[in-house]
């Protein structure tokens with residue numbers, strides 16, 4: 001079983017098919033288009049940055065991700081983005097960006113308190129004085145993992161024919177704010193079933209805000225969904241716009 005799904009080139013090739021453009025991407029794209037220099041942390045295949053280039057963004061766009069396979073998909077489409085292998089503990093930036101984003105729940109990949117502290121300190125350091133850090137994390141109150149079970153498996157047509165089948169199986173009981181789940185996926189492009197195991201952290205709003213404050217990041221706004229509605233006990237997301245304090 002693979003503990004790092006995104007490092008598998010065949011899974012990386014399917015990422016954009018399984019994760020099509022959504023309201024969340026529009027939300028980030030609008031911010032990116034209004035910023036001269038942008039760091040996308042955990043950019044994956046970098047669909048937001050690539051779309052920004054296609055829509056005429058002429059500034060600096062940096063996509064940082066530890067999964068080379070994901071970066072390779074993005075680079076094949078647009079070579080005029082700084083595709084950078086690593087994460088904020090291995091690559092340092094010093095007051096270089098107007099905007100840093102973590103989209104697609106990449107923030108939840110930061111599981112330990114130590115990882116959170118190091119990444120938040122590094123993202124703050126990467127921002128210019130007026131820079132903003134924008135990201136979302138799933139609200140634990142909405143209990144999204146309750147639908148990460150075999151009965152919610154999905155079948156999606158593959159663009160070249162055939163069907164992709166994708167199933168999650170959360171490990172129960174969920175203890176505290178750490179959720180581990182096994183994913184099984186078949187595709188006409190795979191030989192057999194790919195099985196991967198992932199762990200994500202579901203920080204609640206109070207804990208999240210404590211980490212941000214400790215890192216010197218002030219909260220400008222927080223939303224519960226992409227329509228900018230407020231965070232509530234069961235809103236799906238906690239979307240945060242923070243700035244250097």
Ligand SMILES: C[S@@+](CC[C@H](N)C(=O)[O-])C[C@H]1O[C@@H](n2cnc3c(N)ncnc32)[C@H](O)[C@@H]1O
Nearest residue numbers: 006041042043044066067070087103104106109
């Ligand atoms: C669900 S994907 C999101 C990709 C992209 N941001 C999007 O909106 O589609 C999560 C990404 O986070 C990356 N990732 C995992 N651990 C990370 C870390 N410690 N720092 C930055 N990115 C990480 C993975 O390699 C993967 O590409």
